[in-house]
Amino acid sequence: MMSRYFLTRLAVEGFRGVNNENDPLDIGFEPNSVNSVFAVNGIGKSSIFEALCYAIHGAIPKLQSLQAQERPQDYYCNRFHSKNTASIALEFQSDDGTAPISIRINRDAGGNRTVTSPSGHSDPEAFLATLKEAFALLDYRTFARFIEESPLERGRTFSALLGLADYSDCRQALQSASDSRTLNTDLEIKVLTTAIGAAQQAAQQALVTLRSSYENVTGKPLEDIVKLDECADEVTAALGNVELLKAHFVGKALNDIDFGKIKTAIKTAEAGEKRRELEKAVESIAALEALVVHDLAAVADEQHKIGALIDDRDRLLALTRGDLFKRLYESAREVISKGAWTEDEKCPLCDSNLSSSIRGHVDEQLAQYAEAAAKISEIKDMWQASAWKKCLSAHEAAAPLAVEPQARQLAAMDADFALGDISRDDLAAAVTWTFGLTGKVAGVLMTAQGRKEALEKELPPSLVQLTEQVEYGRQFKDALKLYRNNQQEESAQQSRLDVRERWKTFISKATTVFAEAEAALSKARIKGIDAEYKSMFREIMQVGDVVPDLQRADDREDLHVQLSDFHGQHRLSARALLSESYRNALAISVFLAAALKHSGAPRFVVLDDVTSSFDAGHQYFLMELIRTKLQQPQNTDGLQFIILSHDGLLEKYFDRLGGTTGWHHNKLQGSPPMGAILHQAQGADRLKTTIASLLSAGQVSQAEPLIRQYLEYKLQQIIRRVDIPVPIDFAIKDTSRMVSNCLDAITSAVELHRKAGTLVLDSQQVQDIDTAHVPAIVGNWVSHYETGSGSSLSAPVLSGVIKSIDFLAECFKYDDGSVGATVRKWYRSLSKR
Amino acid sequence: MTDQDAQPTSLRFDEAKSFSDNCRTFLASLEKVDADMAIILRDNWAALIAVVREGERDSKARGEFNSKVASALDSLLKPARPNGGA
Numbered sequence: 043m044m045s046r047y048f049l050t051r052l053a054v055e056g057f058r059g060v061n062n063e064n065d066p067l068d069i070g071f072e073p074n075s076v077n078s079v080f081a082v083n084g085i086g087k088s089s090i091f092e093a094l095c096y097a098i099h100g101a102i103p104k105l106q107s108l109q110a111q112e113r114p115q116d117y118y119c120n121r122f123h124s125k126n127t128a129s130i131a132l133e134f135q136s137d138d139g140t141a142p143i144s145i146r147i148n149r150d151a152g153g154n155r156t157v158t159s160p161s162g163h164s165d166p167e168a169f170l171a172t173l174k175e176a177f178a179l180l181d182y183r184t185f186a187r188f189i190e191e192s193p194l195e196r197g198r199t200f201s202a203l204l205g206l207a208d209y210s211d212c213r214q215a216l217q218s219a220s221d222s223r224t225l226n227t228d229l230e231i232k233v234l235t236t237a238i239g240a241a242q243q244a245a246q247q248a249l250v251t252l253r254s255s256y257e258n259v260t261g262k263p264l265e266d267i268v269k270l271d272e273c274a275d276e277v278t279a280a281l282g283n284v285e286l287l288k289a290h291f292v293g294k295a296l297n298d299i300d301f302g303k304i305k306t307a308i309k310t311a312e313a314g315e316k317r318r319e320l321e322k323a324v325e326s327i328a329a330l331e332a333l334v335v336h337d338l339a340a341v342a343d344e345q346h347k348i349g350a351l352i353d354d355r356d357r358l359l360a361l362t363r364g365d366l367f368k369r370l371y372e373s374a375r376e377v378i379s380k381g382a383w384t385e386d387e388k389c390p391l392c393d394s395n396l397s398s399s400i401r402g403h404v405d406e407q408l409a410q411y412a413e414a415a416a417k418i419s420e421i422k423d424m425w426q427a428s429a430w431k432k433c434l435s436a437h438e439a440a441a442p443l444a445v446e447p448q449a450r451q452l453a454a455m456d457a458d459f460a461l462g463d464i465s466r467d468d469l470a471a472a473v474t475w476t477f478g479l480t481g482k483v484a485g486v487l488m489t490a491q492g493r494k495e496a497l498e499k500e501l502p503p504s505l506v507q508l509t510e511q512v513e514y515g516r517q518f519k520d521a522l523k524l525y526r527n528n529q530q531e532e533s534a535q536q537s538r539l540d541v542r543e544r545w546k547t548f549i550s551k552a553t554t555v556f557a558e559a560e561a562a563l564s565k566a567r568i569k570g571i572d573a574e575y576k577s578m579f580r581e582i583m584q585v586g587d588v589v590p591d592l593q594r595a596d597d598r599e600d601l602h603v604q605l606s607d608f609h610g611q612h613r614l615s616a617r618a619l620l621s622e623s624y625r626n627a628l629a630i631s632v633f634l635a636a637a638l639k640h641s642g643a644p645r646f647v648v649l650d651d652v653t654s655s656f657d658a659g660h661q662y663f664l665m666e667l668i669r670t671k672l673q674q675p676q677n678t679d680g681l682q683f684i685i686l687s688h689d690g691l692l693e694k695y696f697d698r699l700g701g702t703t704g705w706h707h708n709k710l711q712g713s714p715p716m717g718a719i720l721h722q723a724q725g726a727d728r729l730k731t732t733i734a735s736l737l738s739a740g741q742v743s744q745a746e747p748l749i750r751q752y753l754e755y756k757l758q759q760i761i762r763r764v765d766i767p768v769p770i771d772f773a774i775k776d777t778s779r780m781v782s783n784c785l786d787a788i789t790s791a792v793e794l795h796r797k798a799g800t801l802v803l804d805s806q807q808v809q810d811i812d813t814a815h816v817p818a819i820v821g822n823w824v825s826h827y828e829t830g831s832g833s834s835l836s837a838p839v840l841s842g843v844i845k846s847i848d849f850l851a852e853c854f855k856y857d858d859g860s861v862g863a864t865v866r867k868w869y870r871s872l873s874k875r
Numbered sequence: 876m877t878d879q880d881a882q883p884t885s886l887r888f889d890e891a892k893s894f895s896d897n898c899r900t901f902l903a904s905l906e907k908v909d910a911d912m913a914i915i916l917r918d919n920w921a922a923l924i925a926v927v928r929e930g931e932r933d934s935k936a937r938g939e940f941n942s943k944v945a946s947a948l949d950s951l952l953k954p955a956r957p958n959g960g961a
Binding site (some may be wrong): 099174198199202207208209210211212214215216218219224225228229230534537538541542544545547548549551552555556558559560562563566567 | 930
């Protein structure tokens with residue numbers, strides 16, 4: 043069995059509303075007693091509860107609920123503490139005799155929390171963690187929420203209360219992890235689905251390209267996409283059949299073929315030597331075949347005729363006497379024709395007589411010249427119009443015959459024919475030249491045709507078409523790669539999707555398994571406290587015909603609160619029917635019943651203002667239930683209770699029981715958040731000592747709030763001790779005027795009893811009250827500080843006020859010598875000793 | 876490896892056992908449902924527990940848990956290395 047712990051001490055400084063700089067609010071709690079702590083509103087009771095929350099849970103729910111911009115971290119430490127640091131000291135006593143544990147929690151100005159153990163606990167933070175039980179710190183809000191919240195929230199709250207918080211958290215974690223919507227997001231289900239769809243679409247597009255490119259390359263449709271490997275081989279084979287491409291395809295798989303390189307090769311081939319050679323061959327053939335049109339026989343005939351004409355010319359020219367005589371004859375004709383020589387049978391040069399007509403002779407001579415010229419012209423015309431000239435021109439110009447320009451004869455022959463002086467030798471040379479050329483044609487043509495055939499075999503029939511084929515091949519290859527890549531992608535993403543769906547199914551099932559087991563455990567725990575909480579509820583509310591019933595749902599964490607009996611009616615909604623006090627009584631019953639069953643480390647329950655909705659009677663019954671049946675050691679399995687309250691009526695109950703066996707009462711007073719908070723157990727003497735110390739040091743302003751605190755404490759002590767009635771609005775009047783309110787209540791009560799003749803005080807006490815102490819306090823404190831006028835009084839005057847209040851308190855005491863030694867006692871009331 | 880249609884033996888937490896012990900029993904029972912998935916859940920149990928602390932859900936922690944699960948699921952798909960390594 044693990045040790046369980048009672049809380050025996052709490053000391054707080056610089057935390058929330060507790061300033062208490064250098065003088066911590068120090069409260070002791072007794073394990074064997076109900077511990078009550080009373081304070082009116084604003085005195086720091088909530089700060090005590092929050093200090094415990096922070097110590098154990100590391101945070102304060104109220105501050106946690108603030109928005110970040112409200113800077114909740116700035117409100118843990120007391121804002122008037124000069125160092126802006128907080129310290130919380132806790133002491134725990136075990137219930138099995140193991141060593142007590144002291145823990146100190148500090149929070150620095152930067153919000154850093156440090157936990158140490160003056161008692162030497164090895165892991166104080168871990169120890170505090172063991173105290174994180176749902177029942178250890180309970181406030182009104184927790185109870186009110188228990189009934190008001192949804193069945194699901196209630197179920198979760200209750201799980202914590204039953205010690206099943208870990209199970210509830212785990213169940214919720216599993217539910218969170220199996221939530222389809224968030225899981226789909228976290229596991230990127232939609233992303234995967236989209237990726238699969240995209241891969242499928244891309245594969246389909248690739249397939250379209252595969253079909254068209256396959257058909258373009260092979261000339262047949264792609265029918266079976268399962269046999270894409272075979273199709274790839276067919277594409278490779280089809281392209282490999284092209285001579286130019288063989289080297290690129292033979293022995294290679296489609297994937298290994300570099301289509302880019304092939305296309306470059308085609309481009310090279312298109313514009314390359316072979317292509318040019320073929321073009322040249324084709325051109326040569328075309329040019330050589332074009333020479334065939336020349337009729338060489340006709341050419342030869344023309345050459346023969348020209349030869350004959352040359353002979354005629356030469357014969358005719360031989361009949362003439364050359365150009366000089368020609369000019370002579372021409373001149374003679376001119377002389378004769380112009381009448382310059384009229385003697386026709388006489389030589390104009392020598393005047394000799396002629397046997398014939400000179401004119402006839404001249405004409406005859408010139409006619410011979412004319413005939414010769416006619417022959418020359420005939421030769422020239424015949425040349426110009428000859429097929430020979432065209433034939434020679436074509437042959438000399440035919441590139442395949444490669445006649446160098448300087449070797450060409452046509453121009454020279456043209457000139458010779460034009461001049462008409464072409465000789466027989468010239469003609470013979472020209473004929474030889476011509477037939478030399480025409481004789482080459484057949485051979486050159488044969489060579490060109492041979493090369494053309496060779497090139498045609500070597501070169502593809504159509505490079506354009508081939509380029510297209512290669513392009514289709516490339517398309518097929520790329521599409522095949524794309525198709526397969528997308529198939530792989532689809533497959534990979536589908537696998538990821540499948541395994542995620544598998545996880546979703548699994549985690550959902552795991553959640554169900556856990557939830558069922560958790561529900562069964564929770565039901566067993568509820569059953570275990572069933573009788574207990576029903577009994578507590580009955581005792582607190584003093585009813586027997588209203589019976590609550592907790593019902594845990596089978597398949598959810600929902601906890602339904604019903605009334606199994608409501609004045610004879612059954613199974614009704616507790617939330618609908620029960621008033622607030624009944625609802626809270628039920629919540630308290632359930633929490634306390636669960637707490638009693640618990641076996642966790644904390645064996646204490648701190649209740650903060652849990653009776654706010656209760657009337658006096660139900661408060662009483664609850665307190666009595668705690669005191670008589672739940673508090674240990676009356677209940678050997680019971681707990682230590684620490685009850686924080688601001689309720690004035692409950693305080694009467696605390697006061698009455700305070701100091702009795704089984705009840706330990708603390709009352710807080712002070713002036714938070716700037717001043718100190720003290721409780722009576724801490725002793726007014728310590729307060730008075732501090733005041734005296736400050737006043738002697740001249741620190742009047744620091745002493746003033748403590749003086750006020752001391753005055754309020756002493757006056758309320760008088761009121762409480764001698765049972766002075768206070769007005770109904772006493773506690774809710776302006777608390778800044780508490781001193782005068784107390785003085786008014788005391789003097790009114792004294793006056794009332796004096797007039798009624800029932801005052802137990804002696805006459806000197808009454809006179810001192812009326813003429814010395816009350817006037818001194820009013821004059822030197824109330825009239826000055828409660829009006830807020832003027833500056834501080836001097837230290838001696840304030841020391842006098844302290845003396846006056848002490849003297850005033852003494853006026854309500856007497857010396858009791860009835861039981862041996864004289865004891866100074868409070869009057870029981872203003873009318874009784 | 877997996878039989879998601881199979882129902883695990885009805886699980887009951889033992890009141891006498893700690894939460895941790897009961898969780899171990901729970902995880903062991905899930906191996907009948909899907910051993911691979913049960914291993915992933917067991918390996919990432921701490922991350923799952925962080926999703927809800929003291930009744931407060933932490934969506935960031937849930938995201939981290941699911942991220943770890945997703946990584947583990949992807950690892951599950953990777954073929955084992957020939958030398959037997961993962």
